Amino acid sequence: MDAKVPQKRAGRxxxxxxxxxxxxxxxxxxxxxxxRGFAAVTVREVAQHAGVTPAMVNYYFRGxxxxxxxxxxxxxxxxxxxxxxxxxxxxxxxxxxxYLDRHVALLAENPWVAPLIYRxxxxxxxxxxxxxxxxxxxxxxxxxxxxxxxxxxxxLDPEPDADFLVISIVASSVFPFLMRPVIxxxxxxxxxxxxxxxWASHAGRMFYRGAAG
Numbered sequence: 001m002d003a004k005v006p007q008k009r010a011g012r013x014x015x016x017x018x019x020x021x022x023x024x025x026x027x028x029x030x031x032x033x034x035x036r037g038f039a040a041v042t043v044r045e046v047a048q049h050a051g052v053t054p055a056m057v058n059y060y061f062r063g064x065x066x067x068x069x070x071x072x073x074x075x076x077x078x079x080x081x082x083x084x085x086x087x088x089x090x091x092x093x094x095x096x097x098x099y100l101d102r103h104v105a106l107l108a109e110n111p112w113v114a115p116l117i118y119r120x121x122x123x124x125x126x127x128x129x130x131x132x133x134x135x136x137x138x139x140x141x142x143x144x145x146x147x148x149x150x151x152x153x154x155x156l157d158p159e160p161d162a163d164f165l166v167i168s169i170v171a172s173s174v175f176p177f178l179m180r181p182v183i184x185x186x187x188x189x190x191x192x193x194x195x196x197x198x199w200a201s202h203a204g205r206m207f208y209r210g211a212a213g
Contacts, residue, residue, distance in 0.1 A: 018060070021050075021052055021056060021060065022060045022061075022070075024050040024051065024052065025046060025047070025050045025052065025056060025057060025060060025061070025067065026067070026070055026071055026074060027050070028046050028047075028049035028050040029041070029046045029067050029068070029070075029071045030071045030074070030075065031049070032045060032046060032049060033068070033071065033110075033112050033116075034109070034110050034111075034112065037111075037112045038068060038112050038116050042064075043057045043058075043063070043064050043067075046064075046067065068116065072113065072116070072117065073135070075106075075110060075113065076135045077135075079102075079103075079106050080135065080138050080139060082102065083099070083102060083103075083139065083142060084138070084142065086098060086102070087142060087145075090142060090143075090146050091142075091145050091146045091149045092149075093150075093153065093155060094155075095146050095149075095150070096146060096147075096150065096169060096204060096207060096208070097200075097201075097204040097208075099142075099143060099146065099169065100169070100172070100173060100200045100203050100204050100207075101200045101204075103170075103173040103200075104173055104196045104197075104199055104200040104203070105193075105196060105197075105200070107173065107174065107177045107196070108177075108191075108192065108193050108195070108196030109193075111177060111180065111191070113177075114174050114177035114178050115177070115178055115180075118178060139170075140166060140170075143166045143169055143170070144162055144163065144166050147162045147165045147166055147169075148162050155208075155212075156208075156211045156212065157211055157212060160211060165211055168207065168211075169207060172203040172206070172207065173200075173203065176191055176195070176196075176199055177191065
């Protein structure tokens with residue numbers, strides 16, 4: 001009598017399998033959040049789009065909010081890596097315009113990001129302790145170096161506080177996307193890609209005129 005061949009028991013997924021499933025979920029969430037907005041997308045829809053069960057969202061991300069944070073971190077890491085790669089241009093002559101072009105374009109391509117960062121991250125008492133240092137902190141540092149360099153070149157007035165100027169730059173980038181419903185209700189403008197290009201150019205002109213040395 002032949003000995004029975006032991007059946008291989010299903011074990012835990014390998015690291016490669018976990019990365020693959022996690023990556024599919026993140027890619028699906030980014031696509032759906034970008035096209036329909038965070039609030040309109042359900043966990044079930046993300047899972048279906050990724051070809052997995054909804055339980056996988058809880059397993060890998062501990063729910064929709066965790067999935068949002070993971071997608072946001074990936075998006076910001078990608079954007080910041082691009083900003084840092086262009087650091088020499090951003091800290092060079094006219095570099096604030098380069099920053100504005102990049103930041104405003106990112107927000108226009110992902111219109112759900114600015115309001116979600118504000119509502120789910122900035123106002124969240126459980127904000128991960130490393131989030132501010134790792135993402136806004138890096139951006140703030142890059143912009144501050146650009147502002148200080150421009151002040152030393154005489155491109156910007158040396159008197160204003162460099163931190164105030166950085167806050168002004170970030171505010172001018174983000175404000176239209178936080179206030180999109182108000183802008184689209186009270187003005188003739190639609191906050192889309194064309195608006196973003198015009199806004200980045202306008203914000204650059206206003207900044208340099210107001211802060212010129």
